[in-house]
Amino acid sequence: MSPQMRLTAITLDCPDPRALAAFYQRATGLALVRESNDDFAGLTRGDGLFIGFQRVDDYQAPRWPDQAAPQQSHLDFAVDNLDEAEALLLELGASKPRFQPGGDRWRVLTDPAGHPFCLTRSSD
Known part of the structure; x- marks a missing residue:
C-alpha cells in the first residue's frame, strides 16, 4: 500500500516575497500568516494549504510559452466568471x-514575478 500524501504547501521563487504575497492575497483573499524579514512570506487557506514566496537572488522569471526559461510549475484557480477575474487580476x-x-x-x-497561472471556470 502506498503512503497517503496530502498537499500542504506550495512555494514559489521570486525577487520580492512580500510583494508577490500581497498580489496573491488581494487576488484570493487568503490570510497572510508569515513574513520572515524580506526573504519569505506566506499565505494560508482555512484547510491549512500554505502558499509560500521565497526570495531568490538573480531570479529569472519564466517566459511563457518560450521554453528558454520554462515555467516549471503553475497554479490553477477556479473562478465563477473568467472575464471579471481576468480584469481584477490585471x-x-x-x-x-x-x-x-x-x-x-x-x-x-x-503574476508580477512572471509565474504563469491559469484561470478556469468553476464547476457548476
Whole structure:
C-alpha cells in the first residue's frame, strides 16, 4: 500500500516575497500568516494549504510559452466568471501573455514575478 500524501504547501521563487504575497492575497483573499524579514512570506487557506514566496537572488522569471526559461510549475484557480477575474487580476498587476491555448475554457496570466497561472471556470 502506498503512503497517503496530502498537499500542504506550495512555494514559489521570486525577487520580492512580500510583494508577490500581497498580489496573491488581494487576488484570493487568503490570510497572510508569515513574513520572515524580506526573504519569505506566506499565505494560508482555512484547510491549512500554505502558499509560500521565497526570495531568490538573480531570479529569472519564466517566459511563457518560450521554453528558454520554462515555467516549471503553475497554479490553477477556479473562478465563477473568467472575464471579471481576468480584469481584477490585471488591475492588481498580473499580465496576459499573447499565447492563450485554452480558448474560452481557460486563461493564462502571469503574476508580477512572471509565474504563469491559469484561470478556469468553476464547476457548476
